Amino acid sequence: MSYSFGEGAPYNSAGGDPRGPVVSMRGISKSFGHVQALRNVDLDLYPGEVVALVGDNGAGKSTLVKILAGVHPQDAGTVTFEGRQVSIPSPAASRELGIATVFQDLALCDNLDVVANLFLGREVGGAVLDEETMERRSWELLRQLSARIPSVRMRAATLSGGQRQTVAIARSLIGDPRVVILDEPTAALGIAQTAEVLNLIELLRERGHCVVLISHNMADVQAVADRVIVLRLGRVNGRFRAPAMSYEDIIASITGVLNLEEGTPEDDIGERGSL
Numbered sequence: 001m002s003y004s005f006g007e008g009a010p011y012n013s014a015g016g017d018p019r020g021p022v023v024s025m026r027g028i029s030k031s032f033g034h035v036q037a038l039r040n041v042d043l044d045l046y047p048g049e050v051v052a053l054v055g056d057n058g059a060g061k062s063t064l065v066k067i068l069a070g071v072h073p074q075d076a077g078t079v080t081f082e083g084r085q086v087s088i089p090s091p092a093a094s095r096e097l098g099i100a101t102v103f104q105d106l107a108l109c110d111n112l113d114v115v116a117n118l119f120l121g122r123e124v125g126g127a128v129l130d131e132e133t134m135e136r137r138s139w140e141l142l143r144q145l146s147a148r149i150p151s152v153r154m155r156a157a158t159l160s161g162g163q164r165q166t167v168a169i170a171r172s173l174i175g176d177p178r179v180v181i182l183d184e185p186t187a188a189l190g191i192a193q194t195a196e197v198l199n200l201i202e203l204l205r206e207r208g209h210c211v212v213l214i215s216h217n218m219a220d221v222q223a224v225a226d227r228v229i230v231l232r233l234g235r236v237n238g239r240f241r242a243p244a245m246s247y248e249d250i251i252a253s254i255t256g257v258l259n260l261e262e263g264t265p266e267d268d269i270g271e272r273g274s275l
Ligand SMILES: Nc1ncnc2c1ncn2[C@@H]1O[C@H](COP(=O)(O)OP(=O)(O)OP(=O)(O)O)[C@@H](O)[C@H]1O
Pocket: 032, 035, 036, 037, 055, 056, 057, 058, 059, 060, 061, 062, 063, 064
């Protein structure tokens, strides 16, 4: 037996927009050869909320966000952006819609400085780049993010992990996206750097962006997520909402101990704080 949970508008103070979701994914399926990476996944994303996407290795998290990022087309299902059904055939199409994705490898150019990395591919100026404008805008952008970067003329190779993450997130914000997707942003970071990135995620939420956070770190997830969506073997196996969600239930949902498909009573799930 299979339960389906309608995704009503978030009812906590953070998140929730009477205008409805920015993104609605419905019935998304995707296979790679014999591997079914996603099966009939529904996901809504609202402005001003942090949605954590969690699940074991191979659960389908990256595949799901790559569909939004224009990396893979879905085999079945629909994506609606601001109420309009869209196809996202390329990363450029995704960015144009207003979806920014920061992939785990960040794709910073180590030999370029912070300014050049921020404006890579969208340099200001004609044949001669307007370095002054780009430098000023870089400072403004990083200041807005309360970033601690000593100089925008530092080469990316000399930045710490947290600083690199900040630059990658700052770059994603150029163009003012509605949705910012972060795939494992704290995986390689120390405690202080992780705290900085989590602060940055909260800042993005305050500014009205919808943040999708993929993470294996439950402490991070519980610190910032308004909602948690659990993927297991390509299906949604749990939906939880702060503050009612418990660490134990999320883990049980990830591992399959708590299994929606095998018929966890809906009332019971309600008590656990799921959708
Ligand atoms: N390009 C691809 N070609 C073939 N199989 C793929 C491809 N991308 C993903 N898969 C498979 O699809 C499944 C889901 O992978 P995905 O990368 O989405 O998982 P994930 O939840 O992001 O895992 P992780 O936590 O390890 O990053 C896995 O079985 C994976 O091997």
